[in-house]
Amino acid sequence: MSSTLLISATLALALLFVGSDAQLSATFYNSTCPNVTSIVSDVVQQAQESDVRITASLLRLHFHDCFVNGCDGSILLVNSSTIVTEQDALPNINSVRGFDVVDNIKTAVEDSCPGVVSCADILAIAAEISVNLSGGPTWDVLLGRRDSTIANFSGANSDLPAPFDNLTIITLKFSAKGLDTTDLVALSGGHTFGRAQCRNFIGRLYNFSGTGSPDPTLNTTYLATLQQICPENGNLSTLTNLDPITPDTFDNDYYSNLQNEEGLFQSDQELFSTTGASTISIVDSFSSNQTTFFENFASSMINMGNISPLTGTDGEIRSDCKLVNAGLLFTDMK
Template sequence: MAYQYSISFLIFVSLLALPNSCFSHYTSNNGGGLYSQFYEHSCPKALEIVKSVVSKAVAKEARMAASLLRLHFHDCFVQGCDGSVLLDSSGSIVSEKQSNPNKNSARGFDVVDDIKSALEKECPQTVSCADILALAARDSTVLDGGPSWEVPLGRRDSRSASLSGSNNNIPAPNNTFQTIVTKFKRQGLDVVDLVALSGSHTIGNARCTSFRQRLYNQSGNGQPDHFLDQSFAVQLRKRCPRSGGDQNLFFLDNVSPTKFDTNYYKNLMASKGLLNSDQVLFTKSQQTMDLVKKYAENGELFFKQFAKSMIKMGNISPLTRTSGEIRKNCRKLN
């Protein structure tokens, strides 16, 4: 997939003299330095190994594709794309896995462990956990029929985690539209990125507790959500009662739940977005409404923008060069 490059960035690339490099035209918040051929000499089989392990995991459990894609998202929105979401609590580390957005829902950590283990055998302490997340997100998208893109690489792993950052920075299902826009903007992502990246909800699941307030009198005005199709709401209430069943899972896109396509946007147009944070894209802003319509009608346009926005998100404040470390085990510091 071709992208336009800014003149200044092309000069930057030429100065680095990186042969055959394929860069995003987005620079990271700390000056960039990521490029897709980063492991070409140090670990030439790296991408092949990641793809192989992800393929096996998704073949075993279709839901894993969405879980791995979500891990990259939840990593990048906290301290940048630095693998901090993977750290377990130990010593001075308080794990982000305990945060509200991650507790009882973030998953795929065992798959990341398997990828890291295979990479450590092939080329010890060379491929970062942060890069594993970026590659696994791309491979998961492709496996479910979505677009591919060249993943800029060269991230290093953080030596810290931020529980408060995870609680405060990751958009929540019941956030207002403006809060969601603000959280994206804080990461250097705009409204176009918001609508495109939300399209990842064309695959995966959400828990009853994530949208219950839309089904019952918990919306703040004493009324069920009138932006939710009522026949759809009746169907949802069967397995998402007023109390209990918090962990019951529902497809984010009940039309084609394991296929990366445009049905997510079509669902929003039919008032069948599962999460409030999805449905507001079609009810709270003319700009986002227009984008939803465009992506619903034009899969190629959606795929192109999704790939572009994923590269942009993957460039949020990465640690590069001598910053951070390359963890031997993604769950703990060296």
């Protein structure tokens, strides 16, 4: 099967989802920056040549941006006199990465189309390109977001799904963003590539939930492998593959891993191992048919990309993704 899959009718699906936020459009930059997608693609491909992890990292940046105050580029803002960065929140610190690549993309886009393309849209475009470059689907990215002038440190701590969340908690976090169970299972499939630190799953390996024993939903062979990688009292920053089979390829092996009790995070494995959960049949469906997974992932990415975007005259187009534009606060005070 082709590594790319053009998802038909995704624009129509997205417009149904966003309702009043339908100002986003796949053709938003057609006249003002027609080459934006190719510019982003060139930078991401160049980065991938030296860093195979970067595609998974860029997808994750878009996800972590959208779940906090919506898809507004707020995760990119660094500490300043007016900003407490989301990057220092527990789900992000020493975890999210790829900011240098986003800066390189922004520089390239500004050289071609100054003051036109938002950082929030750059994250959305880079996520789609990253998935496709790694063997996954493509979709029509809806554009027209503007950038936030604030960050939400507390929201990053409370709203982002955590790898140790149980199914009830993670379902509530997705529901709070307008995403349903299918979105939850499809977007979790983003863990089909990339790496994770021991700190994010070591609680399953030795003393799960204070029981003094490993998580019983972990395949014992896989458990032994993970214990070798992450020994008790070892280096919590050690990396391991999210998908032990095809760690750098975007495919549906993630769901087969769950069926084999080889989900790395508790939040992953509970999609399949929670008795009576409605997620089980969706995992089975995606595991048996990669096309079905790709179609649903593309649709869910559009849904996620439409969480509370800033449009019209709200927000701004940052000239530097790390910083609010100079003079903005004084303008707002007039």
